[in-house]
Amino acid sequence: MTEMFDKLSHDQQLNILLELARQATRHYDLPEGLEVDLLNLSENATYRVRAPDGRRWALRLHRAGYHSRQAIASELAWLNDLREKHVVVTPAPVPGKDGELIQTLRHPRMGEARNVVLSHWENGVEPSITQNLTGPFEVLGEVTARMHLHSRQWQRPVWFTRPIWNFETALGETNPHWGRWRDGMGVDAPLAALFGRTVAAIGKRLAAYGQPPDRFGLIHCDLRLANLLVDGPVVKVIDFDDCGFSWFMYDAATPVSFYEHDPQVPELLEAWKTGYRRVTPLARADEDEIPTFIMLRRILLLAWIGSHAETETAQAMGIAYTQGTAGLCDAYLAKYG
Known part of the structure; x- marks a missing residue:
């Protein structure tokens, strides 16, 4: 059937x-x-x-x-x-x-x-990258910090089970949750080589960063714009379908999903960090690794687009998203490779 x-x-x-x-x-x-x-x-x-x-x-x-x-x-x-x-x-x-x-x-x-x-139903409007999102990103930083504090303190039910989003399950070759990034739309041999070097650099940095409890725990994992609702001064969070165990700073990367290359992203990230610090300190080591999680997310989305080619989002991104990833990889490798 x-x-x-x-x-x-x-x-x-x-x-x-x-x-x-x-x-x-x-x-x-x-x-x-x-x-x-x-x-x-x-x-x-x-x-x-x-x-x-x-x-x-x-x-x-x-x-x-x-x-x-x-x-x-x-x-x-x-x-x-x-x-x-x-x-x-x-x-x-x-x-x-x-x-x-x-x-x-x-x-x-x-x-x-x-x-x-x-x-x-929750009232609110999905934010758009074409808007000035500095204010909403500050609020989102506060919201994310509160969620992280709750996650660290919450006594989960004994039967609680959610996926683990680590390097292997995101970008690994064996059984990644969203498919292999190599199967993304338009990933030819030169791009595969570039992406492969980037993935190796990401893996090396994350291995050094580690997964201690203050860096790795239960998070939303998908705070992209489509999963946020702005209702006046309030930023609401919907769609916890991908929530699971991952690095807390991965939640800093997901709000710029599909727009990682946009010129306003650095300003939005600063706003997010400002809001986060209003609630709890942000360690320098955590802040320094945010670019790695943005790069991980970008390549992970290549895999998602390839394995969800029937969806409107994947079709809207298409091969152009794959090609646009190359410049981000070059910049990342120049700094962290």
Whole structure:
């Protein structure tokens, strides 16, 4: 059945996912006459659910085989505690009619069941790189620091499980989470050689930097602009789907995802660090390694684009993103190679 679904056209798959999303709404205490519209298709399919009276929710159909039910429950446990402790504004999950936050549904044309989570809608606007983001990045730095302090102190449930994002699982050759960077769009032999030298330099620096508890722990892992909502002076954080164990300073790199080459990035990073320091000290060794995490993230996204070529984001980035990475690699190697 899964093979049958995978062989369907993109539009046919979207229709089946929409059918499943509409079916999922019936597992919650929601009003009649709902509108269900696709918001985003990436690892998961996310829908806006709108009632006739204007109330809205976000419904996520989890991709089959990406996260276990236990891993999703772990994600929800962390974001719920972050919200309840007033660390950061996050979407509040809605229990189903059976009281469970995670619903599991099947579709006759899918081989595997899909896990579903419904959350209350959060107001706000996704920031754009075309705007002046200095102020929001200062706030984001504060928010990220509070999340890191919470992560270090939080007593996780004994059953808690989330992915580990280290050098091997990001850029390694054996079984990287998002595929091999060598399979990125347009990675020819000269680029592969350049990227390979950069990856080796990243690995060497991170091996020296290490993974002690004050540098490596539970983080969001994907604070890119699409996962932030600016609501007046508040910066809200959504989509904890990739949260896991990694270097805390990796959270400094993800907000500039897909725009690492933009001229305003150095200014935005300074704003982020200013906000971070308002909450907790930022060690010089941590600050010095941020460029390494930006480079790691850039090459990791090459792998993601290559393994998610069907998504709008990957198609928008395309080969131009791969080619633009070369200049960043040259600059990085000149300083750290």
